[in-house]
Amino acid sequence: MKQKKTTIAVIGLGYVGLPLAILADKKGYRVIGVDIDQSKVKLLNQHLSPFGDKKLSRKISKSAIKATTDFSKVKTASIIIICVPTPVYENQMPDFKPLENACKSIAPFIKKGQLIIIESTVNPGVSENFILPILEKKSNLKGGEDFFLAHCPERINPGDENWRVDNIPRVIGSLENKGLDLALKFYKSIISGKIKPMNNLKETEAVKIVENAFRDINIAFVNELAMSFSRLGIDVTNVISGAATKPFSFMAHFPGCGVGGHCIPIDPYYLIEYAKKSDFNHDFLLLARKINNQMPKFTVEKVLEGLNEKGIAINGTKIAVLGLAYKANVDDCRETPSIKIIKYLKEYGAKVVTFDPFVLQKSSAKSLKQVINNAKAIVIATNHDLFIKEITSDLLLENEVYIVIDGRNCLDKEKFLKAGIIYKGIGR
């Protein structure tokens, strides 16, 4: 007799929820995907990807995920996994509205014995003090007894082919042991990476914030070095590569035109704001954020320097910004530094044109040739493989472009300098 498939419901079919839903489907679960975006649901039920990711499209075409906007469908699931975004407002305060709405939408349909897992990134205390009361109130059930609540912070790394949702190690915490056991059993059934049980929800919530704040402060460290070494005439990327020969106690990070994405520039603010409630100021985390937020302006200063060396005023001059996505070879523009670079250039009166092969719908030019045509300077804001391959000194000279600002230090500086092109990197 064929064993009945366990049904799981994934709430939020974005960069986190969709890969998880596809993986669970592949591992033999019956998967219901719930999203508020009707167009995304329609595409998925036609086995089409709502994202540009070709690999994901192929996996979707082979999956049996049932997508819906109807939250009542979660009542048939044994496990409900919430993977909705947790952005920050303009003032960097955490915006829990998507998470609150998701919890309020599923709560009326929670059944006894169900396990609810939060994958969204939240600061310590949110699962117990914010999410649990919503679930209990709207379901008239008791968390930890009638239903179980666990937290397993997402660790998706968009574009990474080595570390994927099926093999990235995870941490899990819960209100109590039964929930922890159920969650461990689920994740061990779909993930080959190590699954580490934590002592409680707060520790688990803190893990994700700490791992991303770690990255943010390390990027800020090299960004500050870049601004300092830029004045000292020292190539910071060579120095970092030298330091990286030390086989222990050093982890290379690299300076750039800014820190984007849905995790790194956002997660530290969760801890900064939460700690304030206990009258503690994370001065160091905040300083790192300020340094990283300076980088788009620093990049535009390099544009001004380059134009100045050619005696060109920026006002009315065409500047090509290459790259809108926040990191290489993805189409995600959340918190992308490019937006600030474009804003500052426009404030100086530049005529800005943009091109990103992964984000064509937002690009003002539709090809590399078009964006470079008649530009007096180009700014590499995203180190897409295409740019590294196609942006050569010959191409620039053919188009009479004599200034290149390499916001990701991804081009061969020496080649451009030899060709008589003004090359300015970030700290090199």
Ligand code: SAJ
């Ligand atoms: N960046 C730098 N210098 C660096 C590394 C990154 O300026 O040395 C910039 C990138 O250009 C980008 C931003 O920082 O604008 C974020 O880059 P990222 O490589 O950290 O990419 P993310 O945002 O996709 O980070 C994810 C995170 N994964 C999760 O949150 C689950 C992060 O924890 C990972 O450390 C990161 O991938 C990774 O290691 O690639």
